[in-house]
Amino acid sequence: MTNIFKVLSGIILFSGSLFSQWYNVSPPGNDSSLFCIEVVTGNVVYAGKGSHGIMVKTTNGGANWSEVNTPSPFMVNQISFLNETTGFIATATGLYKTNNGGSNWSTLITGGFLDLFFVSESTGFAISGDFPAKIYRTTNGGANFSIFNMGSYPAYYGQALCYVNPAEIFVLTFKPSVDSAIVFKCTNWDSGWVPVLKTKPACYDISFADANTGIVTGNFGSFRRTTDGGTTWQSLSPAGTTTIQACIMNSLLTGYFVCGNGAIYKTSNAGVNWFTQSSGTTFLLNDIDVLSNDNIGFTAGENGTILKTTNGGITSLLPSTGIIPDASYLEQNYPNPFNPETKIRFALNLAGNVSLEIFDISGRKAAGLFSGSLAAGSYEFSFNAEALAGGVYFYRLQAGAFTQVKKMILIK
Secondary structure, three states, X not given: OOOOOEEOOOOOOEOOOOOOOOEEOOOOOOOOOEEEEEEOOOOOEEXXXXXXXXXXXXXXXXXXXXXXXXXXXXXXXXXXXXXOOOEEEEEOOEEEEEOOOOOOOEEEEEOOEEEEEEOOOOOEEEEEOOOOOEEEEEOOOOOOOEEEEOOXXXXXXXXXXXXXXXXXXXXXXXXXXXXEEEEEEEEEHHHEEEEEEEEOOOEEEEEEOOOOOEEEEEHHHOEEEEOOOOOOOEEOOOOOOOOEEEEEEOOOOOEEEEEOOOOEEEEOOOOOOOEEEOOOOOOOXXXXXXXXXXXXXXXXXXXXXXXXXXXXXXXXXXXXXXEXXXXXXXXXXXXXXXXXXXXXXXXXXXXXEEEEEEEEOOOOEEEEEEEEEEOOEEEEEEEEOOOOOOEEEEEEEEEOOEEEEEEEEEOO
C-alpha cells in the first residue's frame, strides 16, 4: 500500500514535558518517605529516610543503596556534605557531624533544626524549626555557636537557609496560622537580619544562584524571583496552583523545582521561563539536588521514590523529518536487542497529547519517556536503559485514539 504524505509547513512545536529524562533508582523494598537528598558527587548521594533518623546512601550512582543510622530518633531534615565522607545533618534533636560517611557521628549542638549549610569543617549555619526562628553560626567546627533570635517576629517558624557568600545569607521563615512567609537577608552577622520579602501563601524553600538571582517557592504554587539580591521580587506561577515542595538554582542559568504531584520543572535562563520535565511519577517529591555542571541530579519523595538524571533532564526526542504521514505508527526499536541504548521512532498524523512509556514483562511501568503535546510529524527518541535490568520490555505509544505496542529486549 502506498502512503500519501502531506508536507509539514512551519516549525515543529513542542510543549508539555518534552526534553526530559528522569528514571527510577529507588532502593528496593523501601516505601518510607524521603524528605531530603544531597548529591555529593556523581556516585555518592545521601537521602533522609522516614522518621527514625535513618538515611540511605549510594556510592555507585544509585545502583545500590545502604542504610545509615544517625544518633537522632527523628527524621533527618537536611544534609550538608563537604566531600564523600565528611558531612553534617539537621534533625529535631540536634546537629550532628560524621567524618566517615555516616559510620560514626558526633553531636555538635542539641535542639530542633530544619536546615543547615556548612561552608567548611569550621564554618557552618543552621536554622531552628521553632518560633521565633533562631539562626546559628559556628566558626570553630561546632565547638561554639553564636545565635541570632528573630524575636521581632515571634510567631514565625524557621524553615530554610541559603548561604551565598560570607556577606550574603538568606533565611526563610513562615507563619502557618496565616499561611505567610518572610525572607530575611544578612550582610553582616553582627548587625542582624533584615526582612526583604513578606509573601502569601507561605513558602517552603529558597535558593540563590548568586548574590542577585534567587527564588522562593511554596504553597499553592507560590513562586517569587529576585534579580537584585532581594530588593524587589517578581511574582510568577510556572506550576499554576500546584504546591512547590523544594527548589534549587544550581548555576547562574539553570535551576529546578519539584512539586506535590510529582512534577519537575527546569529553567535554563536564570528563572525567566520554566518547563516541565517528565518525572514518570505522581508521588509527592520533597527535595531535589543537581550538580553545578547540570548533568547529574537526584530527587526524592514519598513511597521511597528516588529519581535520577544523568543529562540535566534532557533527552534526544527530536523531529526526524518535516513530513506528515497519513496515519500514525510506531516502528520497531533499533538496535534490538540492545545494551544500553536504542532508538525508538514514531510518526503522528495529527497534533495532540502523546505518551511514550516502557513496561516490564509483568505489565509494570518501568519508565515514562515522554508525556506532552507534539505537532504532527516524525520523531526519534534515544532511550538509555542503564537503570533497567536485562530482560524483555514493551514500549507503548499513545496519541489520541491511536495506541501501539512493540517488544524490545535489553541484554546486560
